[in-house]
Amino acid sequence: MDIAKPxxxxxxxxxxxxxxxxxxxxYHWRPDxxxxxxxxxxxxADTGAPDLDVPAAMARGARTLVVAVANAGGTLDPAWTPTIVAAIEAGLDIASGLHVRLRDVPEIAAAAERRGVRLVDVRHADRTFATGKGDVRPGRRLLTVGTDCSVGKKYTALALEKELRDAGVAADFRATGQTGVLVSGRGAAIDAVVADFISGAVEWISPAADxxxxxxxxxQGSLFHPSFSGVTLGLLHGAQPDAFVVCHEPTRRTMRGVQAPVPSIAEVITATELLGRVTNPAIRCVGIAVNTERLDEAAAVSYLRRAAAAHALPAVDPVRFGCGPLVEHLLADFGLSARAA
Amino acid sequence: MDIAKPxxxxxxxxxxxxxxxxxxxxYHWRPDxxxxxxxxxxxxADTGAPDLDVPAAMARGARTLVVAVANAGGTLDPAWTPTIVAAIEAGLDIASGLHVRLRDVPEIAAAAERRGVRLVDVRHADRTFATGKGDVRPGRRLLTVGTDCSVGKKYTALALEKELRDAGVAADFRATGQTGVLVSGRGAAIDAVVADFISGAVEWISPAADxxxxxxxxxQGSLFHPSFSGVTLGLLHGAQPDAFVVCHEPTRRTMRGVQAPVPSIAEVITATELLGRVTNPAIRCVGIAVNTERLDEAAAVSYLRRAAAAHALPAVDPVRFGCGPLVEHLLADFGLSARAA
Structure with missing residues (x-):
């Protein structure tokens, strides 16, 4: 699913x-x-990016109009159709991470057919997958896991990609959700894959490497989330990670959208190691990423200090303080030295 | 997915x-x-059922022709189409658990349209599901889990339904795979559901009860199977079982279709309890069902005796010796008394 940039x-x-x-x-992760x-x-809403109409954007090289919004039903507001059609007429591809498919809006489908541009529905894979094999693939892999949904797994993964690259390590973010696919320009939304093919899709997303x-x-999700745990376990087995980071939001009491309590960081480490060993016997936790947004700075620093001590691992807030200690620990644990980029 | 019987x-x-x-x-489970x-x-092949042509079958009340075969690709042999079309012309519904959809065979689709009969593709749900909620539903639930695929989970569940009913307990087999759906006439093949909806589909399959x-x-599958574990965990959370039985094949060394070793019964008990507690804190293992087909009788008896001692639970081979001790333990554990049916 390559999306033409910019x-x-x-x-x-x-x-x-x-x-x-x-x-x-x-705009945060890929301003360029x-x-x-x-x-x-x-x-x-305002991202801070320059306000441009379609001709001005094309003059700056734009190749795809990205419907960059999220809503509960995943629907496309009919009031937006004329703007999308006008962008198609001007020659832009269209990409969307909504549940509704662009091609299912007749005016959009007709315009795209007429003009010969691509409609990219990021949520829906444009290919089929094999079932997962579990065979060892060369290359190192780190997976962000969570105590719940929406605790910073994508942000942490992108922050780690950036800091590892800054340290001279060859690293690539691998997207497994629609926003991640748009940010990275590739990957697949594994929550929309047929159940038998979850781990197979992840093996495709993260193939053999140097x-x-x-x-x-x-x-994605959490091994303890009653709605989405199947996605999480298939992802763990397909990813066969050498290392994982547990993401957590410390003020939440029940998991998103359900009544089940948020599991502890220790429970997530135990379950992830127990099951992750199936496809990578050497799997280990390398750190904790905490979303401290709802704590004041003193409380945040104190929480991170206690979490680090409790688990004998670096604990960071990637948004507030960066991933520095976590990257240092990872490099040391795997015998890598930071090189000048 | 109701299929007209017989x-x-x-x-x-x-x-x-x-x-x-x-x-x-x-024919084994539902001869009637x-x-x-x-x-x-x-x-x-020969099931032992009477050989009948379509008119003779209809004279005995047949309402559905079931394409009751399995093959690797899940394909329909074109040589069978005339027989299926003739059955449609005579007024029979058609059911199939193959991957290919009956309606995708033009002659079959046209005949069904003309004659007004139903085509039931058991593998493909005819409805959408909500995401799982994890809320407690009334009624008791037992889930068969496994160390691997194809170790007797369906057979064990059907045998338990029968022996519980014989003991006067209200019990219903709940199908989660295509053969189970055909045997029970309802349920859904959860391996074909979109990943985000696995547990939600199971909540629908096993709704609130007395x-x-x-x-x-x-x-389905195994928490330790690198291809299908996502299906297994979504099923565990959706089922919210009070009790589970571990199914095992003792001569197998690697899991079906992959190189990963078969986990131990103890590992499966530990992982199932750890993760099952999310939707049922009281979850517990009530027994072990061993497929001893490849052992001679003395070895089978010895294996079951050792497994029972090792786990302090009844260990049975439902095919060879029946589920008696397991049902007795379940009734005692949950304070039920066997009543005359």
Missing amino acids: YLLFLGDVRDQLAAKVAHGL WCVGQLRLPGCG PDHWDIIEG | YLLFLGDVRDQLAAKVAHGL WCVGQLRLPGCG PDHWDIIEG
Whole structure:
């Protein structure tokens, strides 16, 4: 699923910043892939990227209009169709991570057919997968796992890719969800794969690589989440990680959307090691990434200190303080030395 | 997915008994649902059911022709199409558990449309599912889990349903695979569900029931199988079982289709309890079901005795010796008394 870059970020007329979180993620992690943003009157979100219309974006080289919004139903607002059709008429590809398929909107399908541009529905794989094999693949792999959904697994993986690259280590973020696919321009949304093929899809996402190369694989869900644990375990077995990082949000009491309590970091480490050994007997936890957004700075520092002591591992908040200690530990644990990039 | 009964079992011209395992399973477990079998010249399989043509089967009340064969690709032999079309013309519904959809064979689709009969593709759910919620549902549930695929999880569940009913306990087998759906006439093949909806599908398969009622849920795969573990964990969380039985084949060294070693019974108990607690904190193992087919009788008896002692649980071979001790233990453990049926 290669998406032609650079992008023009389409925010529609969404009310608030949260509804534009795909755009924020893209502009935060890939500012050089984004020539600007296109907002309709009344839009309450702003990524900070230059406001451009389609001709201005194309003059700056834009090749794809990305519908960079998220909403509960995964629907496309009919009021946005004319703008999307106009972008198609001008020759832009269109990409979307919504549940609804672009080709299922007749005006969009017809315009794309007429103009010969690509419609990329990121959520829906454009290929079939084999079942997972579990065979050892060369290359190193790190997986971000979580005590729950939405605790920073994607952010942590992208932050690790960046800091490892800065340290001179060959590292690639591997996307397993729709936003990650848009940020990296490849990968697959494994929550939309047929159940028998979850681990097989991940084996495809993170193929054999050079022995010194690190794939930093975006985690999904939680082994303890009653809705999505199947995705999480198939991902763990397909990823066959050498190392994993546990992501956690310390103020949450029940998991997202359900009544089940959030498991402890220790429970997640135990279960991930127990089951991860199936495809990588040497699997080990290399650190903890905590989303301390809801704690004040003193409480955040104190929480990280206690978590590090409790597990004898580095504990970081990638957003607030960066991943430094975690990267140092990983490099030392795997006998790598930081090189000048 | 209700399939009109009784069935005429269609074996085509398959070469051997193994290729007709769906038919064997149906005739073994549901002889009263099967008026007979329909075999083409050269067929090397025989369930023992009466050989009937379509008119004779209909005279005995048949309502559905079941394509009761299994093959690697899940394909439908074109040589069988005329027989299927003739059955449609006579007014029979058609059911199939193959990968290929009946409606994708043009002659079959056209005949069904013309005659107004139903085509039931058991492998493909005819509905969408919600994501799993993990909320506690009334009723008791037992799940068969395994150290591997194809170790007797379906057979054990069906045997338990029968012996519990014989003991006067309200019990229903709940199918999660295509053969199980055909045997029970309901359920869903959860390996064909989109990954995000595995546990939600199982919540639908095993809904709220009377507090004294037991759902005996057919397990799939293994938490330790690198290809299918995601299906297994989603099934465990959706089933929220009070009790589980570990199924095992003692002569197997690596898991089916992969190089990973078969886990021990103890490892499966530990992992199932650890993760099963998410949706049922009281989950416990109530016994071990061993497929001793490859052991002689003395070795089988000895193996079962040792397994029972090692785990302090009843160990049975449901095919060879029945489930008696396991059912007795379950009844005692849950404070049930065997009543005359």
